[in-house]
Amino acid sequence: MWKRYPCQAVILFVFGILTAKGIADGVPLLSMAAAAAAMAATGIGMYMEPFGKKKLRQAVILILAFLAGAIRMHTVHEKMEHWTAGVSDGQKTVLQGRIIKKQATQTQQGSMLWAVRMTDSYCNGPQGVRPCGNIILYTDLKSGEPVIGNTIVISGTIQFFKQARNDGNFDEYAYYRNQGYTFKVYGDRHAYKVVGRNTDRLRECLYELRQRLVELYRSHMPPEEAGALCAMLTGETSALSEEIRQLYRQSGIAHILAVSGLHISIIGAAVFRLLRSRQISYLLSSAAAMGLLLLFGMLTGNSLSAVRAIVMFGIYLGAACCGRVYDSMNGLAVAAACLLMQNPAVLFLAGFQLSFTAVAGVLLGKELCQIYEPKYRLAETVLISLSLQMLTLPLIAWYYFEFPVYAMLLNLLVLPFMGAVLVCGLAGGIFGLAMSGGVVCKAFLSGCTLLLRYFSKAGGWFLRLPGAVYVTGQPDIWQMVGYYAVLAVSVFLAVTYHECKSKRIVGPGFAVCMMLLLVPKPVRTEAVFLDVGQGDGILIRTGDGKDIMIDGGSTDVRQVGTNRILPFLKSQAIARIDDWFLSHLDQDHMSGLLEIVRTGYPIGEVVLADGVVRDEAYETLIRELSEYEIKVRYLAKGDVLRGRRSGFRCLAPASGRRLHDRNAQSLVLLYEDRGYRGLFSGDISKKEERELLAEFSGKPVTLYKAAHHGSDGSNAQELMTELKPLVSVVSCAVENSYGHPGEEAVAAIETHSGTTKYTMRSGQIRVVFGRKKISVHTKLF
DSSP: OTTOHHHHHHHHHHHHHHHHHHHHTTOHHHHHHHHHHHHHHHHHHHHTSOSSHHHHHHHHHHHHHHHHHHHHHHHHHHHHHHHHHTOOTTOEEEEEEEEEEEEEEEOTTSOEEEEEEEEEEEEEETTEEEEEEEEEEEEOOOTTOSOTTOEEEEEEEEEOOOOOSSTTSOOHHHHHHHTTEEEEEEEEEEEEEEEEOOOOHHHHHHHHHHHHHHHHHHHHSOHHHHHHHHHHHHOOOTTSOHHHHHHHHHHTOGGGGSOOHHHHHHHHHHHHHHHHHTTOOHHHHHHHHHHHHHHHHHHTTOOHHHHHHHHHHHHHHHHHHHTOOOOHHHHHHHHHHHHHHHOGGGGGSHHHHHHHHHHHHHHHHHHHHHHHOOSSHHHHHHHHHHHHHHHHHHHHHHHHSEEETTHHHHHHHHGGGHHHHHHHHHHHHHHHHHHTSHHHHHHHHHHHHHHHHHHHHHHHHHHTSTTOEEEOOOOOHHHHHHHHHHHHHHHHHHHHTTTTGGGGGHHHHHHHHHHHHHOOOOOOOEEEEOOOSSSOOEEEEOTTSOEEEEOOOOSSSTTHIIIIIHHHHHHTTOOOEEEEEOSOOOHHHHHHHHHHHHTTOOEEEEEEETTOOOSHHHHHHHHHHHHTTOEEEEEOTTOEEEOSSEEEEEEESOTTOOOSOTTTTOOEEEEEETTEEEEEOTTOOHHHHHTTHHHHTTOOOSEEEOGGGGOTTSSOHHHHHHHOOSEEEEOOOSSOTTOOSOHHHHHHHHHHOSEEEEHHHHSSEEEEEOSSOEEEEESOO
């Protein structure tokens, strides 16, 4: 087990990457931890070898692997910094580059553009023409050109990738930079010119084949099943519905949607065995199977998991041809080395981590089977599945903030049918393209449809079981490190000293790991203002242990509920909202709530103003809440929702007041907790604010949420003089057509506030109510 030198070298290479990453990002603790882990790994490697020249040679190799990883990561980081140094966000430019990939994509506004991946790119800027590496170009293309391999020149606007603006949100910057892309460019309409006609005919033919397969599946299968099959067989996810994506992910079978080792092993093994059954030599059978897999990888986009699987299968075939024994762990290490040498930053991608960790979990399970020698095949399967779950669980919690409790059981019911799905899908595609559809094609694809519906039904059944999804939140770093450290020590002792009682340590080790990962975090009393663009979304965690939301919507962020608010809530381990207040029913306060309600996320009750305008928006809200059996409560001036030590007091509107102006009828709340006071006033105007003056005369507040996104029509000077908040928060988008925040309002707020923060600048803003003082923490600046 411990004499797998490629594994040891790759581990040291990874520690070198982590060390360089820590230095580049200004995180010395990461660098020191990685260097210490590297020394520990080297020491263990030395301990397991008898003294001699071989031991010294191994030490040198491990040290060189560590240095190689650090140098490679440093080189990539410096190159990326050099490429971005001479350009600025929003800069107009003329770009030249060679097309390596193209794909139709949907913009945030819902229109269709082409996402073109380009390499060997150059752009002009203040310092003249300079290289800019790999970029993503969004533009409209003419039918038939340009083709993959062409070099084009296009004018457009540079946009840097955006960082996540709230905890738990998608980090575009990290995702694309770790893939090696410098920035993105939005090309001017019909403004490109082909200047280089060199064509990558193989990739272009595979691209056209992929498009034809996608169209075939879409035309011969129902939309949901067609989208799932396209994702499985072509890597095309644009047709995959969000409902199916969420169903598969929450039930624990999302891995079958990605082109991965499962697909590669099924296809490669089937071809290899078919050729061998025809008495074709090992060499020719291996070459044919490998060639087909390479083409399949290119067809599906060469995802990290697919490349990993292809490399491992290639080593397996090479071993078979040479009459050598294939070692899966060394094959996994070589695959990791191939990917990390090309781009060490892929180490920080979720796809890389989950793919390699899952395979390592399976291999570890097989190792444990040799130690424990289970008598029954089912027990062996369960042990391997449990090992896989234990290795991937922290990563699932880190990236998705929840894990499917019954995933292991569901996979036992689904995976045996995956071979049939892939075979029927490929056969249906081949016959469909060769015969323009036909009965045979429809028969195969009908089989696929039935099996995929079974997968969806099974996933739905398991999700309806009690406790089907456990919301973990995002673990802290110490939990991740502690989990894997305890797991590594337990496995090391069990595998190394399995002849004595040390093998019994694995069970208790697993239990300690689960305790470390699932230990509940202390909940602070705090108010978190989410960056939802042009809108409002506020979480309050009260001193009574309740989780409260005030508003949740946006007019400029698409799917703000499912893309920003819900991921944030789950990242904080919040599995339920007790009360969700809506100040009024404009889209920038309500749209996200409606999206979250439709996901089935638990909400205790929705609280509205008694004087809420009962228009079409109100009818839509009540209909949705009724469908999901969510209670509605109404508050009027003077009503109080009180817990043991905190509560919300309604200051407006008065009972019986009926106006048709939604803003004027906003629910105004005063939050009180151990002497702290926070005012949340929706979108009321100065007229309504003046009605509140008596309430705050001589009674300043701790926290003030600026009314109407900092509009000049609100935030009256008279009110701010009375409030004198320690902290004021303005929630609005960087770019909006309303002119928020207004200069007059900003002057009034900043003059009378101790600290003023803006979501458009700082992203998420967290205000923590401590025992003696409050503290403010921002996501970005």
